[in-house]
Amino acid sequence: MKKYAEFKRDIRNKLPTWKKHMIGNGNGNGLLFKIAIYFLSITFAFVFVYPLFYMFMISLMSNTDLVDSTILWIPSSIYYRNYVFAINGLALNESYYKTVINVLLHKELIDATATPYLVELRKLLVIIGIIPLVVLFGGLYTENKKRLFYVSTFIVIIFMILPKSYVDSVYVAGTTTIVTVFSSAIIGYGLARFKFKGKGVIMMLMLLVYVLPKTLLFMPRSMLYNTIGIKGTMFALWVPSFFGQGLQATFFILIFYQFFKMMPQQIEESAYIDGANTISIFFRIALPMAVPAFVISLTYGFAVNWNEMFLTNIYLGGNIKTIPMLLQGLQAAWGSAADYSVNSDFVNVDFTEAKAFAGTMLSIMPLVIMYGIIQRFFIESIDKSGITGE
Amino acid sequence: MNKLIEKIEKVFKYIWSKIILLASLLKKGYMSDKISIVRLVLYYVTFAFLIFWIYKILDGSVKRKWHNATFVEKRAITGYLFISPWILGFIGLVLYPFGKVIYMSFNIVNQYQLDFTYKWVGLDNFHRVLLVDIDFVIELQNFIVRVLLYSPVIIALSIIIAMLLNQDIRGKGIFRMIFFLPIIILNGALLENMSDYGGMDIQLSFFVLDVLNTVIPTFALGLFIGLFEILIEILWYCGVPILIFLAMLQKVDKSLYEAASIDGANSWSIFWKIVLPAIYPAISVSIIFIVVFLANFDGNPINSMIFIARNEPSQKEGYASAMALVYASVQMVIIALLFMLTRDKSNKKGRV
Numbered sequence: 212m213k214k215y216a217e218f219k220r221d222i223r224n225k226l227p228t229w230k231k232h233m234i235g236n237g238n239g240n241g242l243l244f245k246i247a248i249y250f251l252s253i254t255f256a257f258v259f260v261y262p263l264f265y266m267f268m269i270s271l272m273s274n275t276d277l278v279d280s281t282i283l284w285i286p287s288s289i290y291y292r293n294y295v296f297a298i299n300g301l302a303l304n305e306s307y308y309k310t311v312i313n314v315l316l317h318k319e320l321i322d323a324t325a326t327p328y329l330v331e332l333r334k335l336l337v338i339i340g341i342i343p344l345v346v347l348f349g350g351l352y353t354e355n356k357k358r359l360f361y362v363s364t365f366i367v368i369i370f371m372i373l374p375k376s377y378v379d380s381v382y383v384a385g386t387t388t389i390v391t392v393f394s395s396a397i398i399g400y401g402l403a404r405f406k407f408k409g410k411g412v413i414m415m416l417m418l419l420v421y422v423l424p425k426t427l428l429f430m431p432r433s434m435l436y437n438t439i440g441i442k443g444t445m446f447a448l449w450v451p452s453f454f455g456q457g458l459q460a461t462f463f464i465l466i467f468y469q470f471f472k473m474m475p476q477q478i479e480e481s482a483y484i485d486g487a488n489t490i491s492i493f494f495r496i497a498l499p500m501a502v503p504a505f506v507i508s509l510t511y512g513f514a515v516n517w518n519e520m521f522l523t524n525i526y527l528g529g530n531i532k533t534i535p536m537l538l539q540g541l542q543a544a545w546g547s548a549a550d551y552s553v554n555s556d557f558v559n560v561d562f563t564e565a566k567a568f569a570g571t572m573l574s575i576m577p578l579v580i581m582y583g584i585i586q587r588f589f590i591e592s593i594d595k596s597g598i599t600g601e
Numbered sequence: 602m603n604k605l606i607e608k609i610e611k612v613f614k615y616i617w618s619k620i621i622l623l624a625s626l627l628k629k630g631y632m633s634d635k636i637s638i639v640r641l642v643l644y645y646v647t648f649a650f651l652i653f654w655i656y657k658i659l660d661g662s663v664k665r666k667w668h669n670a671t672f673v674e675k676r677a678i679t680g681y682l683f684i685s686p687w688i689l690g691f692i693g694l695v696l697y698p699f700g701k702v703i704y705m706s707f708n709i710v711n712q713y714q715l716d717f718t719y720k721w722v723g724l725d726n727f728h729r730v731l732l733v734d735i736d737f738v739i740e741l742q743n744f745i746v747r748v749l750l751y752s753p754v755i756i757a758l759s760i761i762i763a764m765l766l767n768q769d770i771r772g773k774g775i776f777r778m779i780f781f782l783p784i785i786i787l788n789g790a791l792l793e794n795m796s797d798y799g800g801m802d803i804q805l806s807f808f809v810l811d812v813l814n815t816v817i818p819t820f821a822l823g824l825f826i827g828l829f830e831i832l833i834e835i836l837w838y839c840g841v842p843i844l845i846f847l848a849m850l851q852k853v854d855k856s857l858y859e860a861a862s863i864d865g866a867n868s869w870s871i872f873w874k875i876v877l878p879a880i881y882p883a884i885s886v887s888i889i890f891i892v893v894f895l896a897n898f899d900g901n902p903i904n905s906m907i908f909i910a911r912n913e914p915s916q917k918e919g920y921a922s923a924m925a926l927v928y929a930s931v932q933m934v935i936i937a938l939l940f941m942l943t944r945d946k947s948n949k950k951g952r953v
Contacts, residue, residue: 244868245770252765255836256779262795262833269798394686401683405676413684420695422889422936424896426907427925430705430918431698434717438617454690464687489679511784518788520899521908539790564798571794575786582785586778593848 270294270568277563293569300544301537301570303374310375311335330444330530334382338370351494377577380517380533387448388512391457395508398455399467400497404476421461425522433525447526458515458522463508470504471497503592510582510589517578534574541570603721606704702922710918717918726923737924740903741931744896748935751835752891756884759839763846764876784840789899792834838894842887849880885943889936896932903928 269277273290276282298304314331345363350356370378402410432451436442441450451457455464474497482492498505516523520535537544545562582589670678681688706726708719730737766777814822853876861871895901907928910921 248765248768248770251761252770252776255762255765256776258833258836259779259782266795398684398687401680405680405683406673407677407680413687416691417687420691422893422933423695424893424925424929424932426904427702427929428695428698430911430922430925431701432694434701435694435698438621440621451690451694453686454694455687456690456694514785518786518899520789521904525908535788535790538794567794567798571791575791578786579782582778582782586781587774589781590774590777593844 266568266571269565270572272565274561274563274565277565290565293565294573296566297541297569297573300541300566301534301573302376302532303573305375306371307373307375307378308371311371327530333445334379337382337386338367338378341367352499376532376534376537379531380535381577383445383448383523383527383531383533384513384517386445387452387457387516388509390449390452391460391512391516392463392505392508394453394455394457395460395463396467396498396501396505397493399464400471400493402464403468403471404479404497417461417464420456429522429525436526442526443528443530445527445531448523457512458519459512463512466504466508467501470501474500503595506585506588506592510585513581514578534577538570538574541567606700702926705919706923706926708919712917722919726920727927729920730923730927737903737906737927740906741928744901744903745931745935748892748895751838751895752888752939754835755839755842755891756887758836759842759846759887760880762839763843763850763880764872766843766847767850780843781840783837784844787837787840792837792900796834838891841890841894845883845887845890846880849883850876853879882945885940885945888939888943892932892936892939896928 268284268286270293271289271291272282272286273288273292276286276290279287310331314328314335342360342363346356346359349359353359370381373381402414433442433447436447436450441447448457452460478500479492479496482496487495517533518535520533520539523533524536542562545566667675667678705719707721707723709722709726711718711720762780766773766780770776810822810826813825817825857875858871861875866874897904903924907921907924910916910924911918913920
């Protein structure tokens, strides 16, 4: 009895500290609160990655595993032929340098018509043009031109080794994004730094254009491109991007507008007094300060342009096939890509979800790798810049 | 009105025919068999020279005007020059196509090789879209219901996730990386693949369903299962709204929380009195983003419907543009409605 009373007293003495430890002072610094936070975060994170995990596991199964009701998650043995099919179906089995050789030496192998040949030639010119562009533009910001040269050469060599359809997608998405972001930076700077009449009207019109669905204008635009003669070439994507009508362009313009608004104007004024003109102020002072806005809009714009199928398909007229388009036609490509050399079990040749998921995994792989490299800068930039729109 | 539009068309066609003539003359050289990089370069050099020539002609008068302008005028002119790409793009790639869409929607458009012929039919296309063919109206209803149901759920979930990410927890970088992953990888083909082959719905186990069935009635259970079927899809749409809310949350001064807690507020009232007013302006921005995203997403059946109608021999561009116009106006009405509902009405007085 005496012991019990002691125990009771002990509890009564220790309860407040214990309670404080568990619940905290009501401001979310207790242990229970922390546990709830972690539980919720982990649950949401699990739900987010669940489809990816599911797809990855299914893509490793053979067709016999798929119909086996005892196998839910882990395949009986890892079946890599789904990926062989997907590599054939997404045209990932040929490196880009072979196409380059065909462009330079045997152009009859590219296609019978002239347009894809021209498209291929322009692509080659742009990809090799990375080297002088990087050296010239980077020369504005750094003295070490040799390093710029090496880095750009390295990028070009990597492009040569990559599979052709990856290079196509990166070419379509990358060039369009760069054009869009560059023009957005110019327009955003113009809106943020200069006083002129009708600025409010222009901002309102910009929001109106952003709200318009893409299905509204694609028909007359593609007719227009047809009459000018740029439909089926990359100019059908570059021209609207340059004129501030690319995908999500208004979003990027507003990001740059917000960013340049936040920047102190005194630096530019002092540069002006030192005798710099507007263009050199823009290139040498404004742009280097807007690096976070560039990181955000380049990353997001690349993803948006990569994932766009509808407009890219219509404007390019099928001359360049990007990865998402190939993924959509994966089932239709089954006839040509199916691998009949599987010894004796023809069950596994049929098109099932395992093959579709293998294709999906391969199609998102470049984006995931890019995001893995860039995500730290991406999130840092979000912290630095106030992207709230409006 | 019809004649006026036709006249404008004619003038435009005449100008374009001249430009096409010029382009074809230039093209003949470089579309021929002996295509070479040298010719391509020559083509671009010619173009650059043309621009230089035009500049030379304009140079004198422009320079004189520039020297007479005041500093403010000069700044304004420079500003107009900076945004001139957008103005040109707006006139050429938005206004002109928009007029043409309206014109086409009153016509039956036929194409013979490269020439388009227009036959005026009045409101017939709209009549067919809205009252005769029934598929589009049903899809439109589905779209409206989807937007009105999805957007509040997306907003609520993204506020919750943004609050979670704003906490000081370990492995924040990993969580952020996971939550922002859908922004990067989400596209129509991917979502189509996943929803077709069952990667998108979390299947509740029958045991859990049985237990739930004893507690709640069957129709409510149906709703519950339905929610879980679209839960991942909804969560994957949350990416950019999370980003916007997170950016807003990080702007809130930390000392405000301390001050409130010293005054005796708990985290619940801090959320309603400080956090929510601070991020409230972002809600209308996110609503606009979500509606535009849902409308333009490749998985949206209306987009493919308009695309198919464009190539259908009995419908063609006229019918498709009537569809697109109806769709656009419905979307505008939804956005206006949701924007008015979620607008910040506090007049920026009580805002933190």
